[in-house]
Amino acid sequence: MKRSLRTVLLMASLFLVLAVTAQEKKVVYTCPMHPAVQMEKPGSCPKCGMTLVKKTITVKQSKPQPQKQPSRQPSQQDKKEPMNMPPTDTAKPMNHDHMQMDTGRDTTKPKMQIADTMKMDNMDMQGMNMNEPMSHHMSMSHAYSLNLPMGRNGSGTAWLPDASPMYGYMFHTPKWMYMLHYNLFLRYNNQDFTAKGSRGDSKVDAPNFIMLMAQHQVGRNGLFHYNIMSSLDALTGSNGYPLLFQSGEAYKGKSIVDRQHPHDLFSELSVSYSQALSPKADVFVYVGYPGEPALGPVAFMHRPSAMDNPDAPITHHWVDATHVTFGVATIGVRYGQFKLEGSSFTGREPDENRYNFDKPRFDSWSGRLSYNPTENWALQVSHGFIRSPELLHPEEDVNRTTASAIYSKSLSANSTFNATALWGMNKVKEHDGENAVLVGGEWRKNKLAFHSRYEWVQKGIEELSLDESVYGHDAVFPVNAFTVGFNYDLLKLGGSRLAGGGQWTLYHADERLNTLYGKNPMAYEVYLRLYPGRMK
Ligand SMILES: [Cu+2]
DSSP: OHHHHHHHHHHHHHHHHHHSOEEEEEEEEEOSSOTTOEESSOOBOTTTOOBOEEEEEEEEEOOOOSSOOOOOOOOHHHHHSOSOOOOOSOOOOOOSGGGSOOOSSOOOOOOOHHHHHHHHHHHHHHTOSTTSOGGGGOOOEETTEEEEEGGGBOSTTOBOOTTOOEESEEEEOSSOEEEEEEEEEEEEEEESTTOOSSSOEEEEEOOEEEEEEEEEEETTTEEEEEEEEEOOGGGGOTTOEEEEEEEEEEETTEEEEEEEOOOOSEEEEEEEEEEEEETTEEEEEEEETTBOOSOSSSOGGGOTTTTTOOSOOTTHHHHTGGGSBSSEEEEEEEETTEEEEEEEEOOSOOOSOTTSOOOOOOOEEEEEEEEOOSTTEEEEEEEEEESSOOTTOTTOOEEEEEEEEEEEEEEETTEEEEEEEEEEEEEETTSOOEEEEEEEEEEEETTEEEEEEEEEEEEETTTTTOOHHHHOTTOEEEEEEEEEEEEEEEEEETTEEEEEEEEEEEEEEOGGGHHHHOSSOEEEEEEEEEEEOEEO
């Protein structure tokens, strides 16, 4: 009895102590160039590398009154507590202006806790939004680093430039930050519309994907993240959509040629944990089933230079086709603007059943070195050994090497320029390496965007399903594809944009292929596109 009374008293006094608003002085280390950077320990700025200077600030640590249930910015103590707080605040779109992330431009926002606490305190002192959950002042960091900006998020663990425009919604519960991103096309596509050859086709379809990212800080330096990416591509046909000279994967015992395969219902289900060793260094693990190994640049549909283009690149299986792999484990380390990663993954491409989970094999590996020299650039080189990727050629293993540069620049408040240049090479034993090059860009101003893409790729007789007795076993055919297109925002639907767009493609291939494809076949497509507005 006595004991429990004492416990109650102790609890009550503890509560009282916590309930009063305490002010305390705190020494922080801040960057002369980037005042938002506030660290607890001396060091250098994660943004510019300058030596941090000592500064004393007043931090008010307020605790909510018992009635004032609502969530708040987790303070440092909270973050050490186990996750036992019920999410009183259901997720809702961040529709207040001040909740939207200023991304792209200002990449000087490392997600330091003290800075966050101060933000909350400022709000307290001004008496604003007291009944509103305060956790919306929590800012979202990069998916695999507490000390990198979220603009660097790409696909898998790959990096985009920090200045990349971000299209999506952010929302939150007290402990979790979420971001939702999607791209949905409804289109008419006609490949070889002048009917010069026999390999073209036309179709009405709807390439699409939706991606949900969630993250939660663990303790002071840990970050848990999960990613769900889903696509209903297969609803409009399990054999994919017409795309001249495209190759990769199989359907009903035949290689998919001159079509782009649909993506799986679950293209990514991944979890990761990152630990910040210092503001400049992180280590992380990433596991996906399915997921994306550290091979190639950010997958095509997540590159800002190509979001208006519904077509997969015909270089896809030379560079980034492993973005949907059933079974991936990656470990990585970041130091400053460099990142080194290694993956073990399943070499076999997804099978034609787009709704199931394929067998994980972990028979392949890859390594990637990434470097973002400025906020505008993301560079990488990578190499992978892919065991038996094609169901129909199980004896063939592929060595893939890639290098890429992605560029993003904000030209004005509503204008961006994004570009990608990449090279990939597939090397199969006893065959010459087959190379692929892609250069593409998008320029956007207000509602209007123009995009363009040029590709050159060497395709062999297997990839194009050609008759070996006619062309020879080792024949390789250079193929060129050049696309120009536009996208115009017609309507704002809440936070989303409904756009109309179109594009035209000119192909130029080895003349030995003219009997099949015709000389310089052309394609066009027109579409409606639904996508989230830009976060800024
Ligand atoms: Cu793909």
